[in-house]
Amino acid sequence: MTLSHRDETACQAVSDVLSRVGDKWTVLVVEHLSEGPMRFNELRRLIGNISQKMLTTTLRGLERDGLVTRTVYPTIPPRVDYELTELGRELRAPVHALAGWARTNIQRINDARARFDGAQG
Amino acid sequence: MTLSHRDETACQAVSDVLSRVGDKWTVLVVEHLSEGPMRFNELRRLIGNISQKMLTTTLRGLERDGLVTRTVYPTIPPRVDYELTELGRELRAPVHALAGWARTNIQRINDARARFDGAQG
DNA sequence: TAGCCCCAGTATCTAACGGATACCAGAATC
């Protein structure tokens, strides 16, 4: 036995959090919000190929987890600002560390994939 | 515009890698393999509630990305060892950093979720 | 010798999810 039960429980919790961080859009949204508060369609335009539904879903998830605040201004047309919370800003460092690893090694991973697919294909 | 096109492309690549790291089982598998090489059903028992198919899928993905090696011993019964590659071992540090953040803040996230669900529900 | 287990998977099926498209209200603009 390499891990205690307590560690395993912690692993599940960590895995749960990483599932949020690792989904397709979350990192992109957090990266953009690192620059400061941003409106819904502003984010949408910056990310480019995200649908309204997925941006809504992603932002709701981040809001639910306390990583982002949502501020509605009841103007016409409506204005909704999204901004990283303190917790969200604390997340930037470890995410950037992992992102740095990814940037450094993306070539090795792509090579490995090409090799694997070639060998199997 | 906060990010250049080159940065956006890098973000996509990073997001791609994070999707792999962030899926439900990958981190757990990598954590267990950090202890050394391990057999299929050994991993299965340690993780506990993972199905055979998902463990196979997860390990294939890690193998494809060059993070894990798969060694088959043609014995009866068959024996298959999985082991982190150098690239896989390099991944441990940033993953542990993020996992550390998750462990530190899991309570804050769960509190935020309870608050959010309570307010909406 | 029929029935069970172990091993590392594959095959099949379904529930959930991602994502595209269409629609909403209300004011301004053309």
Add this chain to the structure above:
DNA sequence: GATTCTGGTATCCGTTAGATACTGGGGCTA
């Protein structure tokens, strides 16, 4: 009066996650 901008929701569909059942060869057991 039609279109645009705002930040969404509703609906549909194809893909995927994940559970369940099965494979096959050897060994144990009753």
